[in-house]
Amino acid sequence: MSVVATLNKNPVRRNTAQVGLFLIAMLLVPVVFGTGYYLNMMIFIAILALPALGLSLLSGLAGQLAISHGAFFAIGAYGSAILSARAGLSPVLSTLLAQILVAVIAAGIGAVVLRLRSHYLAIATLSFAIIVELVIEEWRGMTGGMQGMLGIPPMGLFGYEASSDVQFYYVYWPITALMLLFALNLASSRIGRALRAIREGEPIVSSLGIHTAGYKTGIYVVSSVFAGIGGALYAHFVGFVTPATGSIMFAIEIIMVLALGGFDRLWGALIGVALITLLNEYALGFADYKKIILGVTLIAVMLVFPRGLLPGLIDLARHRRIARAA
Amino acid sequence: MLKVSSLEKRFGGLTALKDVHFSVTQGQIKAVIGPNGAGKTTLFNLIAGTLRPTAGDIRLDGEAIAGLPSSRIGMAGIARTFQQPQVFTSLTILENAMLGGHRYHRGDFLSCGLGLRHTRREEEKLRERAEKWLEFAGIGDIAHRNASELPLGQQRYVEIARAMATGSKLILMDEPAAGLDDTETRELGDMVRAISESGTTVLLIDHHMDFVMSLADEVLVLNFGERLAEGTPHEIQNSQVVIDAYLGTDDDA
Numbered sequence: 085m086s087v088v089a090t091l092n093k094n095p096v097r098r099n100t101a102q103v104g105l106f107l108i109a110m111l112l113v114p115v116v117f118g119t120g121y122y123l124n125m126m127i128f129i130a131i132l133a134l135p136a137l138g139l140s141l142l143s144g145l146a147g148q149l150a151i152s153h154g155a156f157f158a159i160g161a162y163g164s165a166i167l168s169a170r171a172g173l174s175p176v177l178s179t180l181l182a183q184i185l186v187a188v189i190a191a192g193i194g195a196v197v198l199r200l201r202s203h204y205l206a207i208a209t210l211s212f213a214i215i216v217e218l219v220i221e222e223w224r225g226m227t228g229g230m231q232g233m234l235g236i237p238p239m240g241l242f243g244y245e246a247s248s249d250v251q252f253y254y255v256y257w258p259i260t261a262l263m264l265l266f267a268l269n270l271a272s273s274r275i276g277r278a279l280r281a282i283r284e285g286e287p288i289v290s291s292l293g294i295h296t297a298g299y300k301t302g303i304y305v306v307s308s309v310f311a312g313i314g315g316a317l318y319a320h321f322v323g324f325v326t327p328a329t330g331s332i333m334f335a336i337e338i339i340m341v342l343a344l345g346g347f348d349r350l351w352g353a354l355i356g357v358a359l360i361t362l363l364n365e366y367a368l369g370f371a372d373y374k375k376i377i378l379g380v381t382l383i384a385v386m387l388v389f390p391r392g393l394l395p396g397l398i399d400l401a402r403h404r405r406i407a408r409a410a
Numbered sequence: 411m412l413k414v415s416s417l418e419k420r421f422g423g424l425t426a427l428k429d430v431h432f433s434v435t436q437g438q439i440k441a442v443i444g445p446n447g448a449g450k451t452t453l454f455n456l457i458a459g460t461l462r463p464t465a466g467d468i469r470l471d472g473e474a475i476a477g478l479p480s481s482r483i484g485m486a487g488i489a490r491t492f493q494q495p496q497v498f499t500s501l502t503i504l505e506n507a508m509l510g511g512h513r514y515h516r517g518d519f520l521s522c523g524l525g526l527r528h529t530r531r532e533e534e535k536l537r538e539r540a541e542k543w544l545e546f547a548g549i550g551d552i553a554h555r556n557a558s559e560l561p562l563g564q565q566r567y568v569e570i571a572r573a574m575a576t577g578s579k580l581i582l583m584d585e586p587a588a589g590l591d592d593t594e595t596r597e598l599g600d601m602v603r604a605i606s607e608s609g610t611t612v613l614l615i616d617h618h619m620d621f622v623m624s625l626a627d628e629v630l631v632l633n634f635g636e637r638l639a640e641g642t643p644h645e646i647q648n649s650q651v652v653i654d655a656y657l658g659t660d661d662d663a
């Protein structure tokens with residue numbers, strides 16, 4: 085059997101090969117292009133890819149959209165910041181512990197909201213995001229209120245701390261690659277299959293003796309933990325957090341990422357993050373216009389390409405080719 | 411094995427089923443016949459938990475299942491096929507059948523995401539189970555095609571494979587022969603007999619009189635939501651109430 089055939093038959097092996105090649109390429113970037121300001125941007129791409137991948141799992145597999153990925157990013161960031169800066173835990177441990185909080189809250193929301201049919205998730209998670217913003221602003225003793233929190237220790241383990249962009253780059257990209265692999269494996273597993281079926285016809289999946297609510301809640305929890313890990317990595321990279329970290333605006337940017345890269349493609353989420361980061365950096369430097377431009381673009385893209393810009397363009401190109409061939 | 415008593419279903423002012431009672435014995439092929447709108451599909455929806463009965467009792471091997479959520483009824487051992495085939499068109503035929511056996515195989519979010527070896531072994535076993543039933547349903551050779559590529563008639567075989575992969579004790583088939591030609595109908599009859607021989611009890615709805623009469627061990631006749639008659643095909647064919655109400659007048663109502 086050829087290598088390709090073997091890889092196709094075993095999705096885990098195929099995913100591992102793809103992500104492995106991708107990671108090698110990413111690790112070679114600083115070697116080829118040297119260090120520079122661009123590395124900083126690349127680190128942000130690695131961080132923001134996590135909430136985007138999380139949301140992509142939710143929308144691509146379960147067909148649901150949540151506005152809570154900013155809130156869970158914030159809970160991951162503040163949670164890990166408080167546990168490390170105030171309670172003195174190591175950043176790796178605080179990052180992991182903060183995810184327990186994320187998972188418990190997400191499971192609670194999922195258990196209540198996902199039991200209902202149709203699209204209550206977007207509305208319920210929007211309310212949740214508003215509450216989280218309020219709590220962060222008002223709980224000054226713990227979160228620093230509007231001023232935010234400073235002095236968050238950089239990511240590190242056993243006394244080694246990342247101190248330069250290159251070091252962060254080499255710590256964060258492998259983490260993001262592993263998370264991507266996790267997401268791809270999940271999507272091609274029995275769980276991904278069940279979720280895609282639930283998305284198409286939940287009553288029929290139930291009739292096969294499958295407890296659908298459990299799967300929907302599960303993917304919401306996983307999806308939220310992706311955002312929470314992203315938040316913790318963010319906090320331990322920039323060293324401070326403010327209420328703007330993981331605001332509702334941020335959640336909408338993540339949806340924007342998927343509107344560009346595709347709502348049902350995990351690799352597309354990564355491309356979308358790269359595009360948004362570049363746009364933010366070079367085209368949208370002026371804060372007030374930025375929100376309007378983002379909002380209008382988001383609506384336009386969703387109207388014209390409901391599956392997302394990238395898949396939409398690919399489909400368009402394919403149709404052109406078929407039309408020309410015919 | 412299935413015992414239905416005093417079953418009633420009202421939709422607002424409309425009484426779709428009224429005081430229906432019958433039972434199905436282990437290993438039987440039992441048919442439900444009756445003109446359009448008689449309440450046959452509604453009866454299946456009640457048994458399968460898609461709808462909740464207004465009143466009445468349904469027992470599977472003594473266990474009361476009326477009003478339970480459909481996932482619980484599925485787990486209790488009832489599978490079904492639909493009048494309008496309901497396959498997952500975004501999945502392949504194989505994946506459709508694999509969902510039938512889904513609940514027997516392990517693999518939580520963490521082990522699937524990590525791609526642990528045992529989840530792949532489980533997946534392998536699940537695939538074998540699904541392939542076995544796709545072969546049985548005569549679509550093993552096209553397992554990797556997308557289910558949306560199949561014509562409606564063929565989608566029925568995907569449903570049968572999926573239902574059989576659940577390993578249920580009882581399979582409910584809602585008009586499986588609708589839209590099939592004579593040869594296909596005869597093949598379907600053989601398939602239903604094979605299902606029965608494999609140990610699964612069959613309850614099926616159909617309009618084709620010849621098909622039902624040659625296939626079923628027993629027949630239940632519904633008319634305007636009421637149980638008109640119940641008996642062997644021979645008894646039903648010679649029952650005056652049935653002839654008056656249904657058989658003699660319109661063969662394909």
Ligand SMILES: Nc1ncnc2c1ncn2[C@@H]1O[C@H](COP(=O)(O)OP(=O)(O)O)[C@@H](O)[C@H]1O
Pocket residue numbers: 421424426444445446447448449450451452453
């Ligand atoms: N979900 C529903 N809501 C309202 N009325 C329904 C519903 N399902 C079926 N009915 C009505 O119940 C009656 C029986 O329908 P059905 O069970 O589909 O008949 P059959 O399968 O015997 O042709 C019909 O009058 C139909 O319109």
Ligand SMILES: [Mg+2]
Pocket residue numbers: 450451452493
């Ligand atoms: Mg019907």
